[in-house]
Amino acid sequence: xxxxxxxxxxxxxxxxxxxxxxxxxxxxxxxxxxxxxxxxxxxxxxxxxxxxxxxxxxxxxxxxxxxxxxxxxxxxxxxxxxxxxxxxxxxxxxxxxxxx
Amino acid sequence: xxxxxxxxxxxxxxxxxxxxxxxxxxxxxxxxxxxxxxxxxxxxxxxxxxxxxxxxxxxxxxxxxxxxxxxxxxxxxxxxxxxxxxxxxxxxxxxxxxxxxxxxxxxxxxxxxxxxxxxxxxxxxxxxxxxxxxxxxxxxxxxxxxxxxxxxxxxxxxxxxxxxxxxxxxxxxxxxxxxxxxxxxxxxxxxxxxxxxxxxxxxxxxxxxxxxxxxxxxxxxxxxxxxxxxxxxxxxxxxxxxxxxxxxxxxxxxxxxxxxxxxxxxxxxxxxxxxxxxxxxxxxxxxxxxxxxxxxxxxxxxxxxxxxxxxxxxxxxxxxxxxxxxxxxxxxxxxxxxxxxxxxxxxxxxxxxxxxxxxxxxxxxxxxxxxxxxxxxxxxxxxxxxxxxxxxxxxxxxxxxxxxxxxxxxxxxxxxxxxxxxxxxxxxxxxxxxxxxxxxxxxxxxxxxxxxxxxxxxxxxxxxxxxxxxxxxxxxxxxxxxxxxxxxx
Numbered sequence: 174x175x176x177x178x179x180x181x182x183x184x185x186x187x188x189x190x191x192x193x194x195x196x197x198x199x200x201x202x203x204x205x206x207x208x209x210x211x212x213x214x215x216x217x218x219x220x221x222x223x224x225x226x227x228x229x230x231x232x233x234x235x236x237x238x239x240x241x242x243x244x245x246x247x248x249x250x251x252x253x254x255x256x257x258x259x260x261x262x263x264x265x266x267x268x269x270x271x272x273x
Numbered sequence: 274x275x276x277x278x279x280x281x282x283x284x285x286x287x288x289x290x291x292x293x294x295x296x297x298x299x300x301x302x303x304x305x306x307x308x309x310x311x312x313x314x315x316x317x318x319x320x321x322x323x324x325x326x327x328x329x330x331x332x333x334x335x336x337x338x339x340x341x342x343x344x345x346x347x348x349x350x351x352x353x354x355x356x357x358x359x360x361x362x363x364x365x366x367x368x369x370x371x372x373x374x375x376x377x378x379x380x381x382x383x384x385x386x387x388x389x390x391x392x393x394x395x396x397x398x399x400x401x402x403x404x405x406x407x408x409x410x411x412x413x414x415x416x417x418x419x420x421x422x423x424x425x426x427x428x429x430x431x432x433x434x435x436x437x438x439x440x441x442x443x444x445x446x447x448x449x450x451x452x453x454x455x456x457x458x459x460x461x462x463x464x465x466x467x468x469x470x471x472x473x474x475x476x477x478x479x480x481x482x483x484x485x486x487x488x489x490x491x492x493x494x495x496x497x498x499x500x501x502x503x504x505x506x507x508x509x510x511x512x513x514x515x516x517x518x519x520x521x522x523x524x525x526x527x528x529x530x531x532x533x534x535x536x537x538x539x540x541x542x543x544x545x546x547x548x549x550x551x552x553x554x555x556x557x558x559x560x561x562x563x564x565x566x567x568x569x570x571x572x573x574x575x576x577x578x579x580x581x582x583x584x585x586x587x588x589x590x591x592x593x594x595x596x597x598x599x600x601x602x603x604x605x606x607x608x609x610x611x612x613x614x615x616x617x618x619x620x621x622x623x624x625x626x627x628x629x630x631x632x633x634x635x636x637x638x639x640x641x642x643x644x645x646x647x648x649x650x651x652x653x654x655x656x657x658x659x660x661x662x663x664x665x666x667x668x669x670x671x672x673x674x675x676x677x678x679x680x681x682x683x684x685x686x687x688x689x690x691x692x693x694x695x696x697x698x699x700x701x702x703x704x705x706x707x708x709x710x711x712x713x714x715x716x717x718x719x720x721x722x723x724x725x726x727x728x729x730x731x732x733x734x735x736x737x738x739x740x741x742x743x744x745x746x747x748x749x750x751x752x753x754x755x756x757x758x759x760x761x762x
Contacts (some may be wrong), residue, residue: 228296228437228438231296256297257295259300261379262294
């Protein structure tokens with residue numbers, strides 16, 4: 174299992190990813206994530222312990238971001254290495270990473 | 274295309290490239306090396322197909338020689354860079370306290386020339402990926418089809434090794450229909466890419482115009498300069514060997530490499546022997562009348578550069594264009610000239626099998642002729658000498674303004690490295706400040722990383738033991754200050 178998603182009554186969905194989100198893990202997780210966040214008010218990606226992300230993970234983040242209103246997507250527990258990836262990609266601000 | 278449309282197009286490329294660069298920055302050396310190996314193997318495997326495509330599309334050169342260029346751009350480049358460390362800690366010197374760490378530089382725009390299209394795509398892709406940088410291939414407008422095919426082959430191979438998406442992009446999918454396309458649009462697109470704020474570096478290989486555009490774009494750039502390569506055959510040379518090697522080089526791909534020989538300079542004492550040898554090996558010496566005819570087709574007087582129509586063409590084609598008859602099997606046309614400069618068009622760089630030929634009364638005059646040729650449009654590029662006297666070689670080399678001085682070596686293949694010497698294999702030859710470039714190096718993967726220096730504290734003992742207030746005292750002489758500064762050291 175590369176992701177576990179929890180839905181709360183408030184409409185918040187928290188997706189917790191684990192280990193290395195390479196291309197195959199992202200493909201594996203995508204369906205579960207998209208199903209879980211359908212109709213969500215707020216989405217939180219928990220990246221605790223993630224030390225590598227592939228291109229497809231950036232795409233998954235962008236897809237999730239587009240599912241909710243501006244400001245209602247965020248990421249938590251981002252490691253420095255992964256934060257740097259989002260900064261280089263120019264996605265940190267858009268994906269609400271700035272305070273992580 | 275409007276400037277806004279060109280900018281939007283550039284933005285699409287660079288957003289993807291930047292994301293690719295971000296993913297790339299996490300890759301280990303082992304992973305990068307796997308990607309690079311896969312790309313080299315794919316380029317090498319397709320060397321013949323791509324060579325034939327290049328010749329067919331551009332109408333320049335010989336497919337057999339383009340195959341060799343593809344071999345150089347893939348196999349030789351790979352062998353040159355495969356053991357280079359480009360990820361993580363490069364060195365850690367405990368004595369100086371300095372640790373060096375390699376970081377990728379980010380998206381690279383690769384300007385690809387019409388003369389060496391597919392080989393340059395493979396080469397630039399390999400060195401960019403080796404340094405963990407995504408690359409955007411911008412082909413010459415007359416070589417789009419073969420360049421795109423090459424880029425696709427490389428990209429497919431890279432993805433199989435789990436390379437970041439969009440690590441290789443290309444600016445066009447299909448060759449341009451020149452009947453309906455405004456070339457200004459092409460320039461606008463290239464300009465928008467070059468000046469895009471997300472672009473990290475341009476590697477511009479091509480004519481003076483595109484290199485200057487790269488340098489003035491505001492983005493850091495490695496460029497090339499024009500060549501006008503003089504070759505001196507010294508009296509200590511093995512004449513037969515020298516002529517054979519010059520012909521191997523000058524006829525290679527019909528002379529399209531910018532490091533190919535442009536002029537041969539010999540001393541009077543060996544002139545007859547050299548002329549005889551050239552004739553024996555298929556060289557044809559033009560008469561004064563024939564020189565005038567060849568000048569007309571080979572040199573564009575208005576633009577003061579070689580005519581595009583002869584670039585990469587065979588001797589037969591050039592003779593036909595000029596309206597002269599040459600013996601069947603002629604390998605090069607040699608033009609005996611009395612001077613260098615605007616009054617002698619064939620003393621300029623012309624990328625086809627034409628050589629200017631000079632006889633100098635002694636070695637000093639020969640070197641001075643080479644200096645004139647060198648300064649006539651070829652500063653910083655390459656020069657060559659055939660000699661078996663190390664003193665002569667050193668004297669010649671010291672006087673040349675050239676990034677590469679090739680000794681007893683075909684200059685085309687010698688300058689790009691890997692075949693006849695140990696300089697780095699490259700299809701982008703830096704020409705130093707004389708050629709308006711930042712380096713005289715053969716550009717390779719090591720130029721595409723940023724090196725961070727972690728500087729641990731290591732005190733300067735003299736400074737620590739010195740009363741720094743003495744630096745403020747203007748009444749003290751320099752000698753007095755230095756005596757105290759160096760005391761007991």
